[in-house]
Amino acid sequence: DAKTTQPNSMESNEEEPVHLPCNHSTISGTDYIHWYRQLPSQGPEYVIHGLTSNVNNRMASLAIAEDRKSSTLILHRATLRDAAVYYCILRETGANSKLTFGKGITLSVRP
Amino acid sequence: DTGVSQNPRHKITKRGQNVTFRCDPISEHNRLYWYRQTLGQGPEFLTYFQNEAQLEKSRLLSDRFSAERPKGSFSTLEIQRTEQGDSAMYLCASSLAHGNTEAFFGQGTRLTVV
Numbered sequence: 001d002a003k004t005t006q007p008n009s010m011e012s013n014e015e016e017p018v019h020l021p022c023n024h025s026t027i028s029g030t031d032y033i034h035w036y037r038q039l040p041s042q043g044p045e046y047v048i049h050g051l052t053s054n055v056n057n058r059m060a061s062l063a064i065a066e067d068r069k070s071s072t073l074i075l076h077r078a079t080l081r082d083a084a085v086y087y088c089i090l091r092e093t094g095a096n097s098k099l100t101f102g103k104g105i106t107l108s109v110r111p
Numbered sequence: 112d113t114g115v116s117q118n119p120r121h122k123i124t125k126r127g128q129n130v131t132f133r134c135d136p137i138s139e140h141n142r143l144y145w146y147r148q149t150l151g152q153g154p155e156f157l158t159y160f161q162n163e164a165q166l167e168k169s170r171l172l173s174d175r176f177s178a179e180r181p182k183g184s185f186s187t188l189e190i191q192r193t194e195q196g197d198s199a200m201y202l203c204a205s206s207l208a209h210g211n212t213e214a215f216f217g218q219g220t221r222l223t224v225v
Contacts, residue, residue, distance in 0.1 A: 032210045043115075043202050043216030044154065051211070087153060097210040098144060098167070101153035 004088045006105040012078045013110050020073040020105055022088030027068050030093040035062065035073045037084040038104070044087065047073065083109045117203050117217035124193055124224055131189045132220045136205030143186050144214065145178055146202040147171065154202055160186060161208060193224045 005023040012018040024033065034049040048055055048062045050071075055062040061074040075082055087104040091097050116135040124130050136143050141162050146154035157176070158168045162183035172178075175193075180186040190197055200221050206214035 030210070034213070036214075036216075043204075043219050046213040046215065049211070049213065085153075091210040093210040097142075097206075097208060098156055098159050099204070099214055100156060101146075103153050 004090060004102055006086075006088055006102065008103070009106040009108065011108045011110060012075075012082075014080060015077050018075040018078045018082070018107065018109075020075075020086050020088075020107065021070065022072070023070045024088070024090055025069045027090055028092075031090040032093065033062065033064060033068075033071050034089045034091050034099065035060070036087045036089065036099070036101075037082075038087070039081075039084045044101075047086070049091070078107075078109045080109050080111060083107055115203055115205050115215050115217035117201075117220050119220060120218060121221045122223070124222070126195060126224055127192055129189065129191045130193060130222065131187050132201055132203075132222075134186045134188070134203030134205075134217060136185070136203070137215055138184075140205035140207055140215075141183070142206045142208050142214075143180055144204040144206075145186070145188050146204065148200040148202060148219070149198075157188075190222075193222075195224045198222055198224045 035047040036044040038044045048060050050062045063072045085104040085106050089099050118133045144159040145157040148154045157172050158178050160180040175191045178188045200219045202219045204214045204216045
């Protein structure tokens with residue numbers, strides 16, 4: 001499985017934008033870039049995914065580098081409820097499309 | 112549909128006992144995944160099903176572990192002769208098969224082996 005690399009942790013101030021980076025230099029052409037987050041004592045929750053173009057939804061934006069070797073999850077205005085572990089995952093298109101998690105990045109939000 | 116449901120939410124068992132967990136996926140999802148998560152780590156893949164067929168098992172899944180999805184709907188994960196090292200959160204997820212779809216996770220079953 002293709003691997004991703006994320007910083008261990010990041011701090012943010014409430015109501016400020018947050019940019020969470022992810023490197024995936026071995027990504028293949030058919031891998032989708034997925035982001036999930038996990039709040040304490042809960043199962044992971046889908047955030048966003050994309051293939052080549054930048055994506056926006058009600059939770060976040062995903063900016064994908066032109067060479068697809070890196071991506072950035074953008075939370076436009078962090079809230080205290082956004083404090084969680086964020087996982088950047090590559091998911092294959094075909095039959096073997098399981099999600100392989102790394103350690104993720106722990107986001108702390110300061111009031 | 113209420114999402115992915117896992118039961119029980121918590122299980123405490125004595126070492127050497129057998130335990131079984133149940134996962135009810137979102138009804139139209141043909142893929143069902145089991146993960147294990149220990150404190151401070153990301154979820155580790157255990158196995159997954161497409162409909163009733165078990166397509167892949169991780170090396171983490173020793174012969175004490177067995178999973179079934181008999182009719183392609185709910186799934187069970189059984190651990191025989193539990194050990195203290197089996198203490199973890201067991202997560203179930205479901206999705207459609209294509210990589211361009213999101214997976215939905217249950218709240219997990221917290222297993223404590225004493």
